[in-house]
Amino acid sequence: xxxxxxxxxxxxxSIGNRIIDRQHQVIIDCxxxxxxxxxxxxxxASLQPICQxxxxxxxxxxxxxxxxxxxxxxxxxxxxxxxxxxMRLQTDAYLRCGEIDDHEAARxxxxxxxxxxxxxxxxxxxxxxxxxxxxxxxxxxLALQQK
Numbered sequence: 001x002x003x004x005x006x007x008x009x010x011x012x013x014s015i016g017n018r019i020i021d022r023q024h025q026v027i028i029d030c031x032x033x034x035x036x037x038x039x040x041x042x043x044x045a046s047l048q049p050i051c052q053x054x055x056x057x058x059x060x061x062x063x064x065x066x067x068x069x070x071x072x073x074x075x076x077x078x079x080x081x082x083x084x085x086x087m088r089l090q091t092d093a094y095l096r097c098g099e100i101d102d103h104e105a106a107r108x109x110x111x112x113x114x115x116x117x118x119x120x121x122x123x124x125x126x127x128x129x130x131x132x133x134x135x136x137x138x139x140x141x142l143a144l145q146q147k
Contacts, residue, residue, distance in 0.1 A: 006035040007114050013121050015129040017136075020068070023061045024121055030054040031113050038106055051095040058091060065125075072135035074128050083124055087116060 007028045014021045034050045062084040069077045094109045 005032045006110065007031055007118070013118070015121070015125050015132070017068075017129070017132050020061075020065060020125070020132075023057075023064065024117075024125075026057060027054070027061060027117060030057060031110070031117070035110055038110075055088075055091060055095060059088060062088065068132065069128055072128075072131045074131045076127065080124060080128070083120070087120070090116075 009025050009028055013024060015024075030050060030053055034047060034054060037046050037050065066077065066081055066084065069080060074080070090112070094112060
């Protein structure tokens with residue numbers, strides 16, 4: 001990612017699972033792409049495909065992550081699912097591209113996305129990392145990693 005990226009990926013964001021880490025990087029890349037197009041003053045039609053991709057990829061990531069957490073018997077899975085659902089609803093509400101045309105609203109949207117994702121990765125996601133590692137170390141088949 002370029003130095004001018006809105007969110008710089010940092011190794012401290014790694015939960016130690018290459019697939020989930022890569023998914024987090026893709027989400028951050030989508031946010032950075034959306035931000036770059038916004039800064040370049042493109043019209044809302046340019047933003048629409050990236051808004052849709054971010055929403056769709058976020059949903060797919062949440063489904064994948066929840067399946068992984070279920071496979072490793074993460075005890076706080078239900079709470080994690082609720083957090084994901086709240087984020088999905090907030091993201092859907094925020095990423096109405098008409099709102100991104102408004103510079104003040106856009107600043108709030110980008111601040112929200114950056115804050116939520118980084119806090120979620122460093123907080124809730126780090127909390128389950130040990131469960132994934134334990135399952136991997138016990139050679140429990142997390143078959144979903146292959147999908």
